[in-house]
Amino acid sequence: MDKDIFKNPALYYILAPVAVALWPLLIWGVYLPAAADNWQAEQNQYHQAQTIIKEILDIDPERLKFADTDGNAAEFDYASAIEATANSCGIPPADYKLSSGIITASGGQKSQSAKVGLKQVDITKFAKFLSTLQLRWANLQCSGVKLTKKKGLPDIWDIDLDFKYYY
Numbered sequence: 655m656d657k658d659i660f661k662n663p664a665l666y667y668i669l670a671p672v673a674v675a676l677w678p679l680l681i682w683g684v685y686l687p688a689a690a691d692n693w694q695a696e697q698n699q700y701h702q703a704q705t706i707i708k709e710i711l712d713i714d715p716e717r718l719k720f721a722d723t724d725g726n727a728a729e730f731d732y733a734s735a736i737e738a739t740a741n742s743c744g745i746p747p748a749d750y751k752l753s754s755g756i757i758t759a760s761g762g763q764k765s766q767s768a769k770v771g772l773k774q775v776d777i778t779k780f781a782k783f784l785s786t787l788q789l790r791w792a793n794l795q796c797s798g799v800k801l802t803k804k805k806g807l808p809d810i811w812d813i814d815l816d817f818k819y820y821y
Contacts, residue, residue: 714742730819732768735791743783749773757821764821767797772813774804780813793820 659665732754740750754768772780788794798816 730791730793730821732766732817732819735787735794736768736770739783739787739790743779743786745772745775745779745783749775766819766821768817768819770815770817772811772815774807774810775813776809777811780811784815787817791819794818795820 732752736750736752737747740747749772751771751773752768755766757764757766759765772783775783784796784799788796795818796815797818798814800814802812802814804810804812
């Protein structure tokens with residue numbers, strides 16, 4: 655008996671117009687309000703992002719100076735990059751040492767290596783230092799890290815870093 659109801663064409667003559675009539679109501683009642691809510695959420699998120707970007711630029715306006723007016727990347731220099739980053743992370747000049755190599759070319763790719771030694775820094779300063787460097791200079795890669803704990807001092811480390819910058 656249940657299968658006979660699906661063979662009855664009158665069922666389809668009733669269900670098809672009801673479905674066609676319900677579709678605009680479903681769009682009007684469910685989908686359009688959801689789309690409006692999503693649009694409003696996207697606008698709010700955009701305004702929040704603009705506020706955060708403004709705060710970042712107020713705190714660190716030098717971020718805009720890392721690109722020329724032509725859109726080319728600013729010239730990278732280990733000394734200025736390490737000095738600026740260490741200064742912003744609260745690492746005094748006496749607590750870091752930089753030795754950089756010469757620029758070499760291999761397979762058409764130019765690169766320069768460097769070693770940075772940080773003395774008596776805590777893990778938080780080190781993490782901020784490393785993340786700031788790599789965030790600001792996308793072509794800078796950290797190829798090695800050596801952590802040496804200072805005996806008798808909690809969370810104080812000597813850290814040796816190996817970097818390579820690709821031009």
